[in-house]
Amino acid sequence: MALHHLEDFAVGQTFSAGPLRIEEDDIKRFAGEFDPQPFHLDNEAAGNSFFRGLAASGWHTAAITMRLLVGSDIRPAGGIIGAGFEELRWPRPVRPGDALHIESEVLEVRPSRSKPEQGMVKVRTTTLNQKNETVQVSVGNLVVFRRPPTA
Amino acid sequence: MALHHLEDFAVGQTFSAGPLRIEEDDIKRFAGEFDPQPFHLDNEAAGNSFFRGLAASGWHTAAITMRLLVGSDIRPAGGIIGAGFEELRWPRPVRPGDALHIESEVLEVRPSRSKPEQGMVKVRTTTLNQKNETVQVSVGNLVVFRRPPTA
Numbered sequence: 001m002a003l004h005h006l007e008d009f010a011v012g013q014t015f016s017a018g019p020l021r022i023e024e025d026d027i028k029r030f031a032g033e034f035d036p037q038p039f040h041l042d043n044e045a046a047g048n049s050f051f052r053g054l055a056a057s058g059w060h061t062a063a064i065t066m067r068l069l070v071g072s073d074i075r076p077a078g079g080i081i082g083a084g085f086e087e088l089r090w091p092r093p094v095r096p097g098d099a100l101h102i103e104s105e106v107l108e109v110r111p112s113r114s115k116p117e118q119g120m121v122k123v124r125t126t127t128l129n130q131k132n133e134t135v136q137v138s139v140g141n142l143v144v145f146r147r148p149p150t151a
Numbered sequence: 152m153a154l155h156h157l158e159d160f161a162v163g164q165t166f167s168a169g170p171l172r173i174e175e176d177d178i179k180r181f182a183g184e185f186d187p188q189p190f191h192l193d194n195e196a197a198g199n200s201f202f203r204g205l206a207a208s209g210w211h212t213a214a215i216t217m218r219l220l221v222g223s224d225i226r227p228a229g230g231i232i233g234a235g236f237e238e239l240r241w242p243r244p245v246r247p248g249d250a251l252h253i254e255s256e257v258l259e260v261r262p263s264r265s266k267p268e269q270g271m272v273k274v275r276t277t278t279l280n281q282k283n284e285t286v287q288v289s290v291g292n293l294v295v296f297r298r299p300p301t302a
Contacts, residue, residue, distance in 0.1 A: 034214035037230045059214045063185035089235025
């Protein structure tokens with residue numbers, strides 16, 4: 001598969017990847033290291049929490065989304081370099097056994113004013129479970145390099 | 152330490168935590184699972200990349216920031232429940248051996264109109280390295296419960 005430079009991106013392009021299944025053990029291991037709260041670690045405590053059952057850390061969902069994006073056809077030539085996000089939300093929890101997939105859409109492509117060799121591609125990535133329910137929405141800007149001039 | 156209800160939060164309050172050190176092995180292990188790109192996995196490839204040296208995945212920095220926030224004095228009664236973020240950016244890469252700490256500030260406190268038992272607390276969390284350089288800025292809303300009426 002070809003690598004993509006800034007010139008290859010256009011508003012409306014879409015990329016998808018997945019599914020990737022997340023198990024109860026994965027949820028508890030990630031939470032134990034990065035988000036050690038009862039609703040991510042303990043089934044009984046989770047049942048009595050806001051989430052009404054064991055739920056993955058939102059940061060785990062975000063990390064899995066990144067894994068899927070790296071495996072998608074988006075393939076910017078310099079790698080997927082996130083400059084930052086203007087939106088990141090989790091409308092619904094991720095549960096043990098969920099199988100996640102992503103749908104990404106290019107919202108904007110713009111050359112950099114100050115750095116002639118690069119630009120920004122704004123991408124919305126929606127992460128969905130096996131019932132096609134949205135579990136995460138992100139809108140972020142990737143740093144993407146322009147095609148080098150041919151010799 | 153007491154748990155905090157919506158009534159306990161006020162604009163301008165600050166919370167801090169850390170430092171937490173991140174090693175080269177941690178960076179490569181996280182990246183291997185969630186963000187397998189050369190600049191997070193391979194020292195030589197990273198030297199020739201946008202990052203000019205091995206850099207942690209931004210999602211790793213975000214996960215460590217969460218870990219620090221869970222250990223801080225913010226302690227909402229129902230746990231730290233992120234509804235979503237309106238800003239998340241990484242102004243500078245995190246390097247092997249960096250020791251990260253966080254500074255959080257309450258920007259807004261508002262009761263929910265539709266759910267009388269809860270509200271939102273908007274928090275800006277800045278993640279800094281051992282040189283006090285900012286490596287991540289996030290602005291997000293936490294779901295926080297109101298104090299239950301006494302019997």
